[in-house]
Amino acid sequence: MKKELTESEKIAYNCRKATLLIEKKQSIRLTSREKMELKLHLAGCYICRVYEQQSILINSMMTKLFKADPKEIKLDSTFKENLQKTIERKLNDKR
Amino acid sequence: MPIEAVVNDKINRAGEHQLTPENWVTQYADYLYNYARVRLNDDEQARDLVQETFLAALEKQNSFRGECNERTWLTAIIKYKIIDIYRKKSGSFKARDEYGTPIAEEDFFYPEYNNWKKEHWPAPFGVEEHDPLHNKEFMNVLQSCLQRLPPLWISVFRMKHLDDEGTEMICKELRITSSNFWVIIHRAKVNLRSCLQKNWI
Helix, strand or coil, X not given: CCCCCCHHHHHHXXXXXXXXXXXXXXXXXXXXXXXXXHHHHHXXXXXXXXXXXXXXXXXXXXXXXHHCCCCCCCCCHHHHHHHHHHHHHHHHHHC | CCHHHHHHHHHHHHCCCCCCHHHHHHHHHHHHHHHHHHHHCCHHHHXXXXXXHHHHHHHCHHHCCCCCCHHHHHHHHHHHHHHHHHHHHHHHCCECCCCCCECCCCCCECCCCCCECHHHCCCCCCCCCCCHHHCHHHHHHHHHHHHCCCHXXXXXXXXXXXXXXXXXXHHHHHCCCHHHHXXXXXXXXXXXXXXXXXXXX
């Protein structure tokens, strides 16, 4: 038989919601209720505390990875020449 | 037109930017190419997009108001083309639900109490202490885990972390609701974290 959980037990068990709030918190302000729920949950849940640390770490690494100076690659010159010709032709057509 | 309006119009026009399509290839082709490459991770598609952008820009020269410079204007055009590709890719992906979840994706939490399934418990990476950015290997694992994400999830991450787009903008451009947005971010992140753990530790 399924046990009926009290409100605080629900918060304590609900890692799915806690981790969702951890994600939200890094971008927007949580409501005071959400803040309270997350705080209560994290106080008793070591696993989600590990998750939170790693989530923050991954975010900052993703930003660095995406923004790392990519190798500047130049378009090949034949492609550019053809493109230039196409543009000039279109411009002439308009005139 | 009253004389004042004519004068104002002239003043406004004096500071306007002009379009010079004959210089586009020399000035912006490489820039736009690289802009698209990092966002699409596909060189050939990026190249085609540069061409499409210039051709589209030629067609809509009249809509150029001179409020921004040419490069900004062209970048805005290619950006919308990139988002269009994001949408198409997500749309053609066989997902399990409206969150773009892959069919084989397993749930990391028990359905009953929503606590972590034991086999998915996050374990410490052991890289938190020192600067992981210098840890090239870890970055490589992250890169390969990102590449395995389904199209909608990687698009959201790219817009968020590469373009610093706000939640509202991402939702609008990818046509997702804000509550779906958080579910997507959450699932994508739980998945990504788990992939890192599997391939790192």
